[in-house]
Amino acid sequence: MIDQLKRACAIAKKDVSIYYLKGPVIIFGILFPVFLFLAFVIGRDLPVDFLIAGLLSMTIFFTSMSITPVIAPTETQTRNLERLVSAPVSITTILLGDMLASVLFGIGISLVPILVGMAIGVTVTHPFILAAGIVLAAFCFSAMGLIFSSTPTSMTSTVMMISTMVKFPLVFISGIFIPVGELPQWGLVLASVSPLTYITDLCRYSFQGTSYYPIWIDITALVIFLIIFMTAAVKLHEKSLPERL
């Protein structure tokens, strides 16, 4: 068990040195959300702490989900995968390693909007809750990214297209640009099934002190999504792995 965890760390280390600077990671993980955010914010008169909280949750969402979907198709194409599965590591260990790399990337980049916020005078009211939320959400979204990469393809672009088609609408129903409280009834229902809603809500709470859901609901929801995504990812990858070889 401990052994497998150490081996997952080795896999994460390898992922860090190979995938952090890959084109699709930079484009879909950093540039895309920044432009999306600017496009919606410029010219609108919204409070700064509201915006920073939204920017932060969006950053975690996109960055944590930018590494995991890239790894499986790339390693299918470069034929590293067979070597990896012939080693004494379970599929869960491999996926956990990939997740760790993605989580570290997500957490690292998330510091940028926090620092920007603090520089322009936004204060973090609940730093510990924010830290816990960021870590939890990073795991949750990197596990979500694994689900996209379970299609047995070697085309990174296919995976990126599928994941963008899911990510893009989620941004609009999760209270980033429009507060959840102002959504119509059907919007509320949609928002409640999006994991992004809960981390956005948690960020609002951490910056502004107020939130739509009680904070324990945000945390519980993120944990539940994480468990569902991780279980699904392991099942799906176990099934698709033989088709990649």
Place this chain on the structure above:
Amino acid sequence: MMESMNAIEVDDLTKQFDDFTAVNHLDFEVKNGEIFGFLGPNGAGKTTTVRMLTGIIKPDFGQVSIMGLDIRRDPIRAKQLIGVVPELSNAYTELTAWNNLQFIAELYGVPKKDARQRAEKLLGKFDLYERKDHKVRTFSKGMKQKLILAMSLMNDPEIIFLDEPTSGLDVMSARLIKDMLLELNKEGKTIFLTTHYMEEVNQLCSRVAIINHGKIAAIDAPEKLKMKVGGLKWVEISFNTSVDISDFHTMSGVIDVRMSADKLRLYTNEPGRTVYQLVDYSRSNDLEIVTLNTLTPTFEDVFIKLIGEVK
């Protein structure tokens, strides 16, 4: 336990892809310390078999035991004991040779100090030490393959599986890999070698299984297999002028006569006697013999004959 004498035991191993049977109820053992050849043409089911033996894909049916461990029930412990060189595998091209080796060591839980020593030794042996800090992207095909073999040795495995390790390599790299396999075998390692080169099996293997259409046509030592296909001896002769091929069919012992280029090939049970008859024939017809050879079957002939029998 008697079972522990065998490094690998395969029982009724079967794999189907849709309704196509790629590996068809294989049964065989590989003894400890053996170089075992697994020889077959493309598409015979070699890679599929190795992948099941190494726990990379699941069989539909049957069992594999590695040093007494069931690969399905105990995959982590079984994989810990083996080194694998997959058919189309690759090292991480974005990492250096050194980092690839260290990464594998970490995957197998090799202690840091051992990993460093082993990596240095292996890089030296494979002539890659100078390039250890270069990214694998810059390596030639032969260098990459040597590195992959070095990677498979980082955990000091008991059994090494190699799937066509010399396929498409230059002569020098192929030679180095073959010498390395012999050396590893001397150190007591069991080697499972998949190949479609008959010469490779002939040079390296103590036993060979010939596989075609997912079934084993024969298992034995290479020389014994040659004996088994006996009867396939022939005498090859050429004369200074052309001759009538039907004159030779009547010679006693001759089974078949074939003409190729300017040479006649006489398949015979008794090569010695056929040679006498040929000499007599040339005297009485006043012909000059240009070349005369008697041949026993090469491993290639054995192979062609045996795989022809499995349909």
